[in-house]
Amino acid sequence: MPKKRSRVLSMVVIVILLIILALNIIQVPYFVSKPGTADPLRPMVDVEHGYKESGTLRLVTIYQGKASAWQYLLAKWDFNPYTQVTKAKYITYPDENEKEMTVRELDYMKSAQDTAAYVAYKAAGKKPKIQHRGVLILNVHSQMPAGKVLKAGDVIQVFNGKPVTRISDMQGMLKGLKAGDVVHLTIKRGKTxxxxxxxxxxxxxxxxxxxVKHKVGLGILQSDNMALKVQPPVTFDTQGIGGPSAGLMMALEIYEQLLPSDLTKGYDICGTGTIDFDGRVGPIGGIKQKVVAADKAGAEIFFAPASDHEAKDAMAAAKDIGSKMKIVPVKTFDDALKYLQTLKPKQ
Structure with missing residues (x-):
């Protein structure tokens, strides 16, 4: 009898392990997100011979990944309000695979870097220039004919014999064409x-x-492929972090390194928000989770986009976790700059 019970127990253990293994392998159409890290920008952003600050400027991330069945169940059983489960259709684009999503997220970061640098150099009295170098493909719908010859990461440089420098060029060239028309493209794929x-x-x-009920085209999700020209040069090493939400904080870090004035004045400063070429700060996702990550890192000030109630959400999260961090709403880069310029040095 003991031997029989032992065999039964062993079988039960094996079955449980197989179930857990299966739950870890099976993917479900959901993403799990939770507070990530608040990383110093100085190691990631370097202006040649740039000035050093006395405090710290940080970008904030959230962890977000496609969920296995096991991760989905754990997140659902996690009663932490800052762990969230979101349907994949709200995170990915239609017919977008993981590689294409990575290309898109990294392009968002590259665009944020270029825009942040442009805003910072202009504010510092420099003369930044943006060069447009074609149309970067972020996604090609697999049901379209172009899906057989184009892929994410390609850059379209010529369309039917005419040079393409930006999306608007190609949009103009597509006018008057119809379904079935053959187009000839020159693309750059890597170095080829x-x-x-x-x-x-x-x-x-x-x-x-x-x-829109009907539209004809290549069936691509695209972005302008740009190159930034500035002096002194600036380099970025964002360690594979994707997305556009670090735009504001990168602009502040670059500006800090360009001029001898010490913006941080000894404070630990976090923040989030997209930035455009006019210096406007835009909304992002997961701001409550970013507040949690910033507080855990010891930040004393947190810049939050004033639009779409994001600053209010940030304040609510800070209050909920008992944080003493100062939430500062900003609409523009200049708002953040003026706040830091009038900030009293930390004692």
Missing amino acids: VKEVKTRLAPFPKEWLPND
Whole structure:
């Protein structure tokens, strides 16, 4: 009898382990997100011969990943309000695979770097220049003919014999063309330049805005491929972090290094928000989770976008976790700059 019970117990253990293994392998259409890290920007952003600050400027991240069935269950059982489960359709684009999502997120970061540098150099009295170098493909719908010849990461440089420097160029060239028309493209893939051709076709329905019933084209998600020209040069090493939300904080870090004035004045400063070429700060996702990460890192000041109630959400999260961190709403880069310029040095 004891031997029989032992065999049964062993079988039960094996079955449980197999179930746990299966739950870790099976992917579900959800993403799990939770507070990430608040990392100093100085090691990631370097202006040649730049000035050093007495305090710290940080970018804030959230952890976000596609969930296995096991991770989904753990997140659902986690009663921490700062661990969230979101349907994949709200995170990814239609027909977007993981590689294409990575290309898109890294392009968002690259665009944020260029824009942040442009804003900071301009504010510091320098003369930044942006060069447009074609159309970067972030995603190609697999049902479109172009899906057989184009892929994420390609840069379109020539369309039907005409140079392409930005998205608006190609949009103009597509006018008057119809489904079935063959177009000839020159693309750059890595270090290789290739000539390809493909047919135009109607967009799949899931790619059409609600107010558009029919559209013909290549079926790509695209971005302007840009290069920034500044003096002194600036380099970035964001360690594979993706997304556009570090724009504001990178602009502040670059400005700090360009001029001898010490903006940080000894404080530990976090923040989040996109930035455009006019210095406007835009909303981002997961601001409550970013407040938690910033507080854990010991930040004393947190810049939050004033739009879309994000600053209010940040204040609510800080109050909820008992943080003494000062939440500062900003609409523009100048708002953040003026706040730091009038800040009294830390005692």
